[in-house]
Amino acid sequence: MEQTLEPTADAAWVLVDDGCDALRESDRETRFTVSNGFLAARASRAINQSRQRIAPPSTYVAGLFDTRDIERPVPELVPAPDWLQIRVSLPGGPLIQHFGPGPSHPLTLDMRRGLLLTECRLVEGSAVSLRLRLLRLTSQDQRALGLQLLHLETDEGETEITLEASMDGFDSDLTSERLEHEFGVWRTHLSGKGLAMSAAVALRIDGQTLLPTVLSPFRWSWTWRTRPGQVVCFDRLVALARSDAPDQDPGERARNVLDGARTKGWRRVVEQHETAWSNRWSRSDVKVEGDGTAQKALRFAVYHLNGAANPEDPRVSIGARALTGADYRGHVFWDTEIFLLPFYILTxxxxxxxxxxxxxxxxxxxxxxxxxxxxxxxxxxxxxxxxxxxxxxxxxxxxxxxxxxxxxxxxxxxxxxxxxxxxxxxxxxxxxxxxxxxxxxxxxxxxxxxxxxxxxxxxxxxxxxxxxxxxxxxxxxxxxxxxxxxxxxxxxxxxxxxxxxxxxxxxxxxxxxxxxxxxxxxxxxxxxxxxxxxxxxxxxxxxxxxxxxxxxxxxxxxxxxxxxxxxxxxxxxxxxxxxxxxxxxxxxxxxxxxxxxxxxxxxxxxxxxxxxxxxxxHGSSLSTALHGLVAARLGDVETALDYFHRTAAVDLADTKVAIGGGIHIAAQGGLWMMSVFGFAGLSLRSDGLAFAPHLPASWSSLSFSVQWRGRRLSVRVDQVNQQLEASLEVGEPMILIVGGRPYPLASEAPLILHLESPPP
CATH class of the missing domain: 1.50.10.10 (Glycosyltransferase)
Structure with missing residues (x-):
């Protein structure tokens, strides 16, 4: 488990927040969301001190809409039960999460692997100190699956300790239809949509399994005595399924998915999830050399774009905040077609x-x-x-x-x-x-x-x-x-x-x-x-x-x-x-x-x-991206770069504007559009793809992959050598138009073209 909990070494793939500002807690929950287009988990606090959760909902399932206020009948996305609740306590009460000087509750988003990693200390005076590390994911390989891992190591102290794992929030917006030990089915009040959840938990102390006490449905506890050097490993798998009609039962699918995951074990679940993310990155990564801030912004954008879509469900689309928050009630706007579809169409x-x-x-x-x-x-x-x-x-x-x-x-x-x-x-x-x-x-x-x-x-x-x-x-x-x-x-x-x-x-x-x-x-x-x-x-x-x-x-x-x-x-x-x-x-x-x-x-x-x-x-988060795209096409590259960084700041900078209501997913799509359509100058033509690059002075190169009519090609604009390089990785020969002239591209050899006029 130790290796799994270590983030990718390359800092360009990792987003870290070291502090814990109460006023920014909801922003962090948004920014570090893990999602797969069907199931999303916001970065809610790792350990809860009480059983009463007061933070915003943390789990969303795509397409789970209901009209909750019949006097103002506007349908909205209903939060799903929060399956991530953990409470650690001693005989005298809960262990307190320590917020001292310096990093106290760091969150790490491993964008390459699609993982949220958390680390903190739990202390009780000077008598007990435990180091806590957690991982959560929503599987990119099997979208119904969520996984939570916990690694608890005792630094000092011998005492009795209790870990309680539970679920929260299934009584407010959903009507319980069936509720068993590790399984539940609920219905939305008016739309009649069904939601099923099946769960499995396991806890091992120094490699030995400790059976839980079942307190109530979806609520387990384990009690043991700590000792220095002791290592406790906990894992929780959940599978969720949605049905869209009152006569449809989603329960069987949830149970089947969980049974498959239990058979594989959590390590295989993580491995398949990471492989699926690797495949997505191989087709969608955008690489910038010379501007680390732009590189991090693009990785963040592509991470959330890849986590927002579900090609397996043609009955749902992507809301203005994707599945990362409740703003705009989960509604779908023109954002999807104009700001998001270009990314999906070409990657x-x-x-x-x-x-x-x-x-x-x-x-x-x-x-x-x-x-x-x-x-x-x-x-x-x-x-x-x-x-x-x-x-x-x-x-x-x-x-x-x-x-x-x-x-x-x-x-x-x-x-x-x-x-x-x-x-x-x-x-x-x-x-x-x-x-x-x-x-x-x-x-x-x-x-x-x-x-x-x-x-x-x-x-x-x-x-x-x-x-x-x-x-x-x-x-x-x-x-x-x-x-x-x-x-x-x-x-x-x-x-x-x-x-x-x-x-x-x-x-x-x-x-x-x-x-x-x-x-x-x-x-x-x-x-x-x-x-x-x-x-x-x-x-x-x-x-x-x-x-x-x-x-x-x-x-x-x-x-x-x-x-x-x-x-x-x-x-x-x-x-x-x-x-x-x-x-x-x-x-x-x-x-x-x-x-x-x-x-x-x-x-x-x-x-x-x-x-x-x-x-x-620019009274909307949609505005700066289109201005940047157009400025880049017109050759006003520094203005375009300013708009690029302003767009990136919408969700990445801790400004006076809170983002607790969700990621501005259209702005993330806009960053990709500015890079590929703007700086690389890509345009679609009936006879092929055309390029007219204009890179910012600080970008020594820009590389990306695109798909076109069954072909996959990689493109690199090299500003240092004033070259455009293109390789056809999959598919039949095609035509690239560069500088208004057509060039044949085949898989046998890359196409390397000199760019006659340097970007202004």
């Missing part, structure tokens, strides 16, 4: 496919939302859970403690185009025709139909989309938001393209689908007309997109006068003045530039970035 296409199948399975909810408002096609929920029905709360308390109406569920409509964008990106990168025919085409057609229904013709001969909210959420009920309208036009055109493709290549499937959707040639012709006459806000003379109608007439506030502020600009200026100003919450036109750079001809990209960048207050 883990099986996970990307599963996440898009979630949108396919919730397509009926999107159709219902459109129909309720008198439109056709699919209008996806702005906040989504498991059903696809709109889950955005109708009201909230604003920064000034006033009750405000939340309009995003009704007005932030670009979500439908965002989903379509991810579908098309996935298909372009993977060539997964089976997915396109079975699911992707229907999403594209129904979202295209929505926009053709939503945009209305007016006297000026253009189609307008009025009464929306763009990505910049400071301005509500606006007309012709450039991001929304251009993405809608793009969506319609891809829908027309996929219709033509199906008709030509899969005529039988096209006939069946078009009949089922009641889609005819007359409607497709109408879509063409809508796309050709969509209002976009583009001034052909200046090349600027007006963010929305009337934006240029609003007050121009100099944000540099507010440098150093610690609160968002809508708090500084007040809600009303913000809405009457050009201050932007987050990337809007810049977001369009990031997603569809082809819409910005010639120097228009730089003109739009230069205009909108100084007007953005």
């Amino acid at each position: 883990w296409p099986e996970a990307a496919r599963s996440l898009l199948m979630y949108r396919f399975h919730t397509l009926d909810g999107a159709r219902a939302k459109a129909a309720e408002r008198g439109w056709r096609g699919a209008f996806y929920a702005w906040e989504s859970t498991d059903t696809g029905l709109e889950a955005t709360p109708e009201q909230a308390v604003g920064p000034d403690r006033q009750i405000i109406d939340i309009l995003t569920g009704a007005q932030e409509q670009h979500i439908s185009a965002d989903v379509a964008y991810a579908v098309w990106q996935y298909w372009q990168a993977t060539g997964d025709d089976e997915f396109l025919v079975a699911a992707g085409a229907e999403i594209l057609l129904e979202t295209g139909r929505f926009w053709a229904s939503r945009a209305q013709p007016e006297a000026d001969g253009l189609h307008h989309i009025r009464g929306v909210i763009g990505p910049d959420e400071y301005h509500e009920n606006i007309d012709d938001n450039a991001f929304t309208n251009v993405m809608a036009r793009w969506n319609i055109r891809r829908a027309l393209e996929v219709a033509a493709m199906l008709r030509e290549q899969w005529p039988a499937q096209w006939t069946a689908l078009s009949r089922r959707l009641d889609l005819n040639e007359s409607e497709l012709e109408h879509w063409t007309g809508v796309a050709e006459t969509m209002a976009t806000g583009l001034d052909s003379g200046t090349g600027l997109f007006e963010q929305f109608t009337g934006y240029f007439d609003l007050e121009d506030v100099d944000l540099s006068a507010y440098a150093g502020r610690t609160v968002p600009m809508d708090v500084v200026l007040g809600r009303e003045r913000t809405q009457q100003s050009q201050v932007i919450k987050q990337a809007d036109v810049v977001a369009l530039l990031a997603l569809l750079p082809e819409e910005f001809a010639g120097a228009a990209g730089k003109k739009n970035f230069d205009y909108y960048e100084p007007r953005c207050g």
